[in-house]
Amino acid sequence: MKGSPALPRSETEPMGVVTMEAQGSLRRHGGRYIYEELRKQILTLQLRPGVQLDEVSLAAQFGVSRSPVRDALARLVSEGLVTILPNRTTLVTPFEIEEFPNYIAAVDLTQRAVTRLAALHRTERDLVRIREANAAYVRALGRGNFQEMSELNKAFHLEIARAGRNPYLTSYYEKLLGEGQRLLHLHFDFIVSSAKFGPPDGDHDEIIETIARQDADAAERASHEHTILFRDRFLEFMKQNLTKSISVL
The missing domain is CATH 1.10.10.10 (Winged helix-like DNA-binding domain superfamily/Winged helix DNA-binding domain)
Structure with a gap:
């Protein structure tokens, strides 16, 4: 960028x-x-x-x-x-702060799409894999292993994308998640310790439950809220640690 x-x-x-x-x-x-x-x-x-x-x-x-x-x-x-x-x-690949709004817009649209499709098309086996992936992420969170956490967070979201049965969206989404791993690693300490946003171990719960209910509208909303939470955490971290002048989306 x-x-x-x-x-x-x-x-x-x-x-x-x-x-x-x-x-x-x-x-x-x-x-x-x-x-x-x-x-x-x-x-x-x-x-x-x-x-x-x-x-x-x-x-x-x-x-x-x-x-x-x-x-x-x-x-x-x-x-x-x-x-x-x-x-x-x-x-x-550089990541420029001024491109962050464009990155978030791309993640938001793609994440909403794959999560909505997962709610519509998931099987019981898909749901098991999604829950297992999230449980592995939460365990890594408890161990404080940032590298493992970023990999397992990505794995969780990819299980959702695969449940949506659209390989084109899944492929593009995987690239976006890869870029996001660097941003997650940059501020994982802040995510874990921030009282303002609450602990991250329940971040995925609403998404999972809306997919389980096969409620596509609710799944899309939960996915959007998850993206906004990521955005707000990152911007708060940047304001406190790296720069005084970041425009909020």
Whole structure:
């Protein structure tokens, strides 16, 4: 995303040292391991938005040829987490604060659509998977594992999308959720500790129950309210921690 101001970042943040255990995994899985490691570092902001990713340097750091690195980067590009500029520079996709309203608008429309479809088309098995995904998220929340929480939050919402039986919407929604994982990680401490918005362990309950009742209108409303809660938490965090001048949607 273009524009300014951007989320804070470092231009030259180094990758961590590859451990002996990781080297063994790397030999076995190559590009998949590199993809998973880079993805984890992007989502947890170890690799900040805007940081350049150089194939040669990454190949040297991982001790592999450029081919598996190129494959890993291509997969990250497809998820919207990495961007290739016209001059062929590769970088962690920036997230500009001024684009946040556009991001929220896209999430809101897509999330309302997939949740409404889930209420209309879900099966009992879908409902079990949705409840199980949310239970796993709540358990991770109790452990305070932010990386696990962001992955399981995404998994919960994707179970809803799959229950809606529209792969086009699900694919686009997955990309939006991937971008949202970085924003979640940025302010998870604030989410967990904020008295203003209440604890996040019940955030999904109303969505689940409206889908269970197959009440499409209520499911869409609950989904919209969930998006607004995410928006308000993030804006409050930004106002308190990063900037004094963020326009509220």
